Amino acid sequence: MLFLQYPPCSTCKRAKAWLDERGMSYTARDIKAENPSYEELRKWYQRSGLPLKRFFNTSGLIYKALGLKEKLPEMSEEEQLRLLATDGMLVKRPLLITERGIVPGFREAEWEKLL
Structure with missing residues (x-):
């Protein structure tokens, strides 16, 4: 499981605590220091x-x-994805990537359902 976060973000801190309280194993990645690639x-x-x-x-x-x-409604998916890949601060965080699915943002109900 991959957990993309911006460490100073209060929502990311809450999400990390939520994962830790449940004993979840994950790889944490700073979304600003290591922005997700276009691919x-x-x-x-x-x-x-x-x-x-x-x-x-x-x-x-x-x-x-x-x-x-x-601007987004006028941009193609390709343009939007390329833009997202330019700066981690544009990407919704935290971002949870698992074998079962992907959830941008922290909504406990969505995370609970996914995990």
Whole structure:
């Protein structure tokens, strides 16, 4: 199981504690220091079955500064994935990647169902 996080993020800290409390084994990766590649993002997005917008950190400063709320609908999936691969701070976090599925963000019910 891969757990992508931004260590200073309070939601990521809560998600990590949630995993630890349940004794889950995972590999933690700093999403800012080691941004997911285009190939990883494409594979995760395709496996997830989720809308691509779920992979964007829509409350992030970079998302807002780039005006992505208005721009994303006009961009192709390819362009969106390439943009996500440019900066880990654009990616929704935490991001949990398991054999059974992928969940961007921390919603206990979704994580519970996945694990």
